[in-house]
Amino acid sequence: MTPEERPDTRTVSQVGEFGLIRRVTEHRNQPSSTLLGPGDDAAVLTAPDGRVVATTDVLVQDVHFRLDWSGPRHVGRKAVAVNLSDIAAMGAVPTGLLVGLGCSGEVTAEFVDELAAGMWEEARRAGTALIGGDMVTSNQLTVSVTALGDLRGGKPVTREGARQGDVVALAGGLGWSAAGLAVLARGFRSPLSVVGAHRVPQPPYEAGPAAAVAGATSMIDISDGLLADMAHVADASGVSVDIRTDQLEVPQRLLEVASALGADPGDWVLNGGEDQALVATFPGDRELPDGWRPIGRVRQGRGVTVDGVEHTERAGWQHWRH
Ligand SMILES: Nc1ncnc2c1ncn2[C@@H]1O[C@H](COP(=O)(O)OP(=O)(O)O)[C@@H](O)[C@H]1O
Numbered sequence: 001m002t003p004e005e006r007p008d009t010r011t012v013s014q015v016g017e018f019g020l021i022r023r024v025t026e027h028r029n030q031p032s033s034t035l036l037g038p039g040d041d042a043a044v045l046t047a048p049d050g051r052v053v054a055t056t057d058v059l060v061q062d063v064h065f066r067l068d069w070s071g072p073r074h075v076g077r078k079a080v081a082v083n084l085s086d087i088a089a090m091g092a093v094p095t096g097l098l099v100g101l102g103c104s105g106e107v108t109a110e111f112v113d114e115l116a117a118g119m120w121e122e123a124r125r126a127g128t129a130l131i132g133g134d135m136v137t138s139n140q141l142t143v144s145v146t147a148l149g150d151l152r153g154g155k156p157v158t159r160e161g162a163r164q165g166d167v168v169a170l171a172g173g174l175g176w177s178a179a180g181l182a183v184l185a186r187g188f189r190s191p192l193s194v195v196g197a198h199r200v201p202q203p204p205y206e207a208g209p210a211a212a213v214a215g216a217t218s219m220i221d222i223s224d225g226l227l228a229d230m231a232h233v234a235d236a237s238g239v240s241v242d243i244r245t246d247q248l249e250v251p252q253r254l255l256e257v258a259s260a261l262g263a264d265p266g267d268w269v270l271n272g273g274e275d276q277a278l279v280a281t282f283p284g285d286r287e288l289p290d291g292w293r294p295i296g297r298v299r300q301g302r303g304v305t306v307d308g309v310e311h312t313e314r315a316g317w318q319h320w321r322h
């Protein structure tokens with residue numbers, strides 16, 4: 001079926017489950033890691049070094065996105081991006097994506113086409129592909145992605161290897177998505193620099209494997225907020241993480257948006273989630289790889305400090321608390 005022949009105005013219930021599956025899986029290039037799939041009972045992949053990295057993140061309508069703030073293409077890209085950032089945070093490269101989609105029968109087939117196009121677009125940007133999934137009826141739009149990855153022979157970079165004296169470094173931006181969320185919540189649609197960042201995060205995919213090769217001792221992607229996520233690294237590693245605000249400058253654009261909204265831009269940077277930036281720790285004597293900049297130090301002790309002051313406030317995103 002050519003795109004012109006596609007009955008784009010029909011709903012999902014009119015197209016039917018198997019028609020929809022055909023639309024989503026048709027005409028797609030597969031990477032070399034996929035030996036079979038999608039289409040059979042399961043896909044078959046090669047696992048080049050015998051180990052597989054696996055992660056799942058679920059996106060739910062009105063929790064992770066609003067359809068009056070984001071289009072289906074944005075949602076598709078974001079669902080893939082938040083999963084690929086977890087793969088990168090292990091120091092791995094992605095090898096395949098499985099997508100669980102829950103949507104109502106009233107949704108148009110074109111909407112699902114756009115969602116799938118967004119997922120494929122982001123997958124291709126990172127050199128991977130959709131290898132399978134599932135579709136179910138659901139009143140809330142739900143996109144559950146499972147990403148698989150390969151360590152290219154290297155060691156996984158976990159949350160528990162940070163050591164006293166290590167440099168804490170950042171790849172990617174912080175505070176942009178929270179700024180976009182604040183703008184959208186006030187009923188605005190611009191500036192696009194922040195609204196776009198909220199709709200589709202841009203994780204620095206290559207920075208993860210680069211950090212692993214450069215000897216990163218720990219790594220995490222920032223989904224809930226910098227301080228909240230660094231607390232996981234500090235806990236797992238049995239150390240204290242000190243973030244230095246003189247090294248973590250607030251971008252000019254965020255200062256402008258914050259001043260227009262009467263908001264605190266520092267809070268967006270320290271506690272805003274969903275930028276999917278990467279934070280890693282590196283031995284203090286090591287030169288940082290491209291794309292990484294220092295934002296703090298690993299110290300003896302427990303928990304997270306900002307400029308040496310203990311951070312006790314329970315900040316950052318937590319489901320069931322928001
Ligand atoms: N329902 C679950 N079953 C098993 N493991 C889970 C479940 N939910 C979360 N986890 C695991 O708990 C850890 C932390 O989860 P989460 O905070 O969502 O991580 P991330 O921020 O990296 O997405 C991850 O290793 C994740 O796989």
Ligand SMILES: Cc1ncc(C[n+]2csc(CCOP(=O)(O)OP(=O)(O)O)c2C)c(N)n1
Pocket residue numbers: 057058062063064065066082181223224272273274317319
């Ligand atoms: C409508 C709407 N309200 C609030 C948010 C903000 N938000 C939702 S989930 C989340 C945290 C990240 O999601 P989570 O499911 O915790 O991802 P994980 O930590 O598992 O990677 C944030 C900041 C949003 N994206 N959209």
Ligand SMILES: [Mg+2]
Pocket residue numbers: 056057
């Ligand atoms: Mg998660």
Ligand SMILES: [Mg+2]
Pocket residue numbers: 057082083086223
């Ligand atoms: Mg995650």
Ligand SMILES: [Mg+2]
Pocket residue numbers: 223224317
């Ligand atoms: Mg979370």
